[in-house]
Each structure stands twice: as C-alpha cells, then as structure tokens.
Amino acid sequence: MVNRRYTLLALFLLFFFGVLYHFQNQKSSLISIFSQTHFTTTKLPKKENQRPVNNQTYPAFRHPLAPPYPYPYEFLINQPDKCKDRTPFLVILISGRLNELEARNAIRATWGNESNYDVDVLRLFSLGFLGSVSDRTQLMLEEESKAFGDIIQQDFMDTSYNLTLKSLMGIEWVTKFCPKASYAIKTDNDMFLNVDYLVHKLLHPELPVRQNYITGLIVSGTAPSRNKAYKYYLPTEVYPNNTFPTYCAGSGYVFSADMAQKMYDISQEIRVIPIEDAFNGICLHELHIPPTIPPQGIFNGHHIQYNRCQFHKLITAHQYTSDQLRSMWQDFWTLKSSGCT
Numbered sequence: 001m002v003n004r005r006y007t008l009l010a011l012f013l014l015f016f017f018g019v020l021y022h023f024q025n026q027k028s029s030l031i032s033i034f035s036q037t038h039f040t041t042t043k044l045p046k047k048e049n050q051r052p053v054n055n056q057t058y059p060a061f062r063h064p065l066a067p068p069y070p071y072p073y074e075f076l077i078n079q080p081d082k083c084k085d086r087t088p089f090l091v092i093l094i095s096g097r098l099n100e101l102e103a104r105n106a107i108r109a110t111w112g113n114e115s116n117y118d119v120d121v122l123r124l125f126s127l128g129f130l131g132s133v134s135d136r137t138q139l140m141l142e143e144e145s146k147a148f149g150d151i152i153q154q155d156f157m158d159t160s161y162n163l164t165l166k167s168l169m170g171i172e173w174v175t176k177f178c179p180k181a182s183y184a185i186k187t188d189n190d191m192f193l194n195v196d197y198l199v200h201k202l203l204h205p206e207l208p209v210r211q212n213y214i215t216g217l218i219v220s221g222t223a224p225s226r227n228k229a230y231k232y233y234l235p236t237e238v239y240p241n242n243t244f245p246t247y248c249a250g251s252g253y254v255f256s257a258d259m260a261q262k263m264y265d266i267s268q269e270i271r272v273i274p275i276e277d278a279f280n281g282i283c284l285h286e287l288h289i290p291p292t293i294p295p296q297g298i299f300n301g302h303h304i305q306y307n308r309c310q311f312h313k314l315i316t317a318h319q320y321t322s323d324q325l326r327s328m329w330q331d332f333w334t335l336k337s338s339g340c341t
C-alpha cells in the first residue's frame with residue numbers, strides 16, 4: 001500500500017518536472033511580457049532600448065494611457081542649427097498647444113524676448129502633432145516657424161496624456177542640438193517667467209556651471225490617482241507604485257545641460273508615465289540624483305496677482321492670459337524694481 005503510493009508520487013513528480021522543462025522557454029517569455037506591462041519603473045530589457053523600437057512587442061502590450069516611448073519620433077519642425085554659432089546660457093523650453101499662437105506671441109514680446117537679456121537666452125516652443133501634415137493649423141505653424149525660428153515639433157499626438165513626450169522632446173533637443181548650453185528651463189505658455197532673476201540670482205553666470213542640478217517647485221509625498229473620474233487618472237498597469245518620488249512641478253523646472261542628457265538616456269530604459277512632472281521624479285529616482293531645494297517662494301505653480309515688487313523677487317507664477325502678460329510686462333520691464341526695497 002505505502003510502496004504503491006510512493007511509486008505514484010514518483011511518477012507524478014517525473015511527469016510534473018518533464019512538463020515544466022518542456023515549457024521553460026514559453027514560461028520565461030510570458031514572465032517578461034508580464035513585467036513589461038505591469039512594472040512601470042522596471043528597466044526595459046536591454047535589446048529593446050535600441051532604436052528603432054521593436055514595435056511588435058512593446059506597443060502591442062502597452063496600456064493606451066502610457067505614452068509610446070522610446071519610439072523614433074521624427075521632428076516635423078526643427079531648429080537643428082540654432083546652437084551652431086552660439087552657446088546659450090539658458091534654453092527656455094515652453095510647452096503649449098498648437099493653436100495657441102496668441103500665447104506664443106505674447107511670450108515673444110515679453111519674458112521670452114531674447115534680446116532683453118545680457119546673457120544668451122534661447123527660446124523654443126515645444127509642440128506635438130494633430131495628425132495631418134496638410135492640416136491648416138500645421139501649415140500655419142510651418143509659416144510661424146519660418147518667421148520666428150523658435151518652434152520644435154515631433155510627430156506624436158498633441159494630447160494631455162502625451163505631455164511627457166513634449167518635455168522629452170525638449171531634453172532630446174538640448175542633448176542633440178545644443179549640448180554646450182549651460183542650463184535649460186522647462187515651462188508652459190501660460191506662465192510668467194522672471195528670466196533676469198533666474199539668471200542672476202539663482203544660476204549666476206559668473207560661477208562654473210553646476211552638474212547634476214535640477215530645481216523648481218519641489219513636490220513630495222504625492223500619490224497617483226486611481227480614480228478614473230480624475231484628469232490625471234493613472235492605472236496601476238501604467239505605474240504600479242502607490243507614491244511618486246519627489247519631483248519638480250511642471251510649471252517650471254531648471255536643470256543643467258548634463259541633466260538633459262542623463263534624463264534623456266534614462267528615459268530610454270524606463271516606463272514613461274503620462275504625468276509629465278511626476279515623470280521627472282521617476283528619472284531622478286532612477287538616476288539617484290535628488291532635486292536641489294530652491295529658496296522659498298521663488299517658484300510658484302499658482303496664480304499670483306501682479307505686484308511689481310513681488311514679481312521682481314520670484315521666478316515663476318502661473319495662469320496668465322496673453323493680455324495679462326503683456327500689460328504686466330509693460331510695468332515690470334519699463335519700471336523694473338523702482339520703488340521697491
């Protein structure tokens with residue numbers, strides 16, 4: 001009786017390990033598919049890092065809310081020669097939507113006017129794509145680019161869930177076309193930016209360029225929203241962790257050019273999430289580079305009622321229409337900080 005039981009057990013084990021051995025290959029590929037889909041911040045398998053991306057595996061299992069990346073997006077509009085004859089102290093990368101011409105013109109005439117400043121400042125608007133090269137907006141954008149030479153555009157769809165791709169395009173541009181720049185700032189086209197304060201009171205052109213430097217409005221201890229009703233809904237399949245690492249708010253973060261290269265490189269290896277600013281935190285987490293804490297109150301992600309003296313002591317404030325920006329600037333730039341202490 002006992003013997004027969006052991007014989008059956010032995011036979012069963014033999015069969016079990018035989019089956020296991022037979023399916024070993026299939027099983028490991030199943031595990032890799034699973035980890036690709038579910039562990040956002042896990043590094044991608046090495047062979048997938050090389051462009052062009054193997055589009056039969058990665059996009060096939062990609063969650064629809066995960067921006068496709070890495071992916072060989074093409075520049076539809078580019079300014080590849082902008083840094084041929086100059087080494088900007090500051091590259092300003094401004095995200096916005098294609099149809100926001102008024103906002104771009106207001107920035108060109110106010111804080112984005114390169115000739116205002118005593119250091120080399122380079123302005124670029126970062127844009128996505130509406131899907132058709134013969135679209136009227138696209139044709140007008142090409143005209144605008146010819147007139148101002150300050151637009152970069154890649155062929156990813158210009159949607160809010162793809163905002164991360166816009167920032168990645170900016171750091172890709174600095175990395176590939178302007179690597180000798182000292183610093184860059186990523187901001188948005190509804191912001192007020194005090195370039196003089198940023199340059200002279202924070203970055204200091206007279207000092208050596210910092211390394212591994214990134215600063216802005218620091219955000220800590222936030223969590224992804226798991227509720228579909230929210231604008232920034234982030235499913236666990238796209239980002240499994242329940243908290244975000246510390247990051248710099250997307251309304252304005254400044255980084256040394258070496259950081260552009262580092263963030264660009266690490267982005268080729270990790271899952272990209274649609275929350276643009278939280279993504280810089282994930283890059284920093286992977287790079288083991290903490291953001292630098294700025295002096296209090298200079299980076300603001302909220303609206304502040306214009307006040308000349310206050311605005312001469314901050315770097316960013318949020319949510320201004322192009323008309324507001326123009327009238328604020330009139331006062332801010334002509335009167336400078338006269339009457340302020």
Ligand SMILES: *[C@@H]1O[C@H](CO)[C@@H](O)[C@H](O)[C@H]1NC(C)=O
Binds near residue numbers: 054055056
């Ligand atoms: C990627 O997709 C394109 C178009 O869909 C196809 O022609 C190409 O063979 C694909 N490449 C790979 C590696 O699957």
Ligand SMILES: *[C@@H]1O[C@H](CO)[C@@H](O)[C@H](O)[C@H]1NC(C)=O
Binds near residue numbers: 108109114115116
């Ligand atoms: C930028 O500033 C310069 C001089 O400071 C001025 O001549 C020029 O008109 C300004 N550009 C715009 C678009 O306002």
Ligand SMILES: *[C@@H]1O[C@H](CO)[C@@H](O)[C@H](O)[C@H]1NC(C)=O
Binds near residue numbers: 158161
């Ligand atoms: C992001 O852009 C890609 C590439 O153009 C597009 O396929 C995808 O649908 C966009 N994703 C979202 C969520 O808009």
Ligand SMILES: *[C@@H]1O[C@H](CO)[C@@H](O)[C@H](O)[C@H]1NC(C)=O
Binds near residue numbers: 241
């Ligand atoms: C996510 O959680 C894992 C497991 O605790 C951890 O190893 C990893 O560093 C976390 N990633 C981020 C971006 O916080």
